[in-house]
Amino acid sequence: MTINITANPLETGTDELERFALEECVKRQRVEHHVSVLIMSDKRCEMAIKFAQLGAQVIVADDPGLLHEVEGRILASGLREEISFASCVLSELPEEFPGEPFDIIVVRRGLCAMPYEEARQVVRQLLLRLKIGGKLYLSVLGLHSELSEGYSAGEVTVDQRFAELSPALAEKYDIRQPVCLYTERNLFMLLLEAGASVLRTLTTTYGNVKGIAVRV
Structure with missing residues (x-):
């Protein structure tokens, strides 16, 4: 197994959320000279x-x-x-x-594999593992994505939204368990309810949802 470690990590196959996280690491490294992730x-x-x-x-x-x-x-x-x-x-x-x-x-990944209330509790626990001012970067599956096709829980509120994908999409993406799909607002509220200060949320071209929050 050969891994190239010479390329700039900010320029090699990084999605937008990961880029924000890596840029935050660079900023903290310049000031603190020791960053834990x-x-x-x-x-x-x-x-x-x-x-x-x-x-x-x-x-x-x-x-x-x-x-x-x-x-x-x-x-x-x-x-x-x-x-x-x-x-x-x-x-x-x-x-x-x-x-x-x-x-x-x-x-x-992984947050969508649990109901909303359980996810909120997990996010709260993760926030407590951060330093004050530390940042949390989340990626979840989006309700306004291909995954919503045939998704039986698409019309219910997020606190009740937990169901299996359609058989075809479950097979395509190898997601066999029930999932909670999120809108950008759903993720914003999840972070807020967990006690975070929300810095930004975004939806990707493919409809997945990302969020950045800070522990205050």
Whole structure:
């Protein structure tokens, strides 16, 4: 396994939310010279490597079954001193992560796999793992995306919205469990209700929703 770690991490296949997070890392690194990052679900370690290249200390948190795959990628990257793995899933966060509180937390996926109220509680827990002024970057599946086609919960309020995708889309995207799909306003309210100060939300070209919030 060969991983190129010479390219600029701000210029290599980064979506908009990840770019904001990486730029925040650069700003903090210039001032504090030590930035701690938690990434929820990054089994390929692509984002973790980008943060590590910028000088951050990174924890990749993911399903325990991915331990060997993730550690293999960390070893191949040559960044074992900067990246470590924590076995956990969003629905069962540990009492404490090594190195918390963090400057930056990125949740790339998984929040939609739980009902809205449970997601709100998880976001609240994640906020408490941040330093005061630390930033949370969330990515969720959008209600105004292809995934809404045949989605039986599309007309109910977000607190009741939890259902399986249509069989065709569940097969296409390998999403077999019930999910909660979000509008941009839904994500804004989720962050607000969890106690965050919302900096911005955005909807991608494909209809997925992103949010950035700060712990105050």
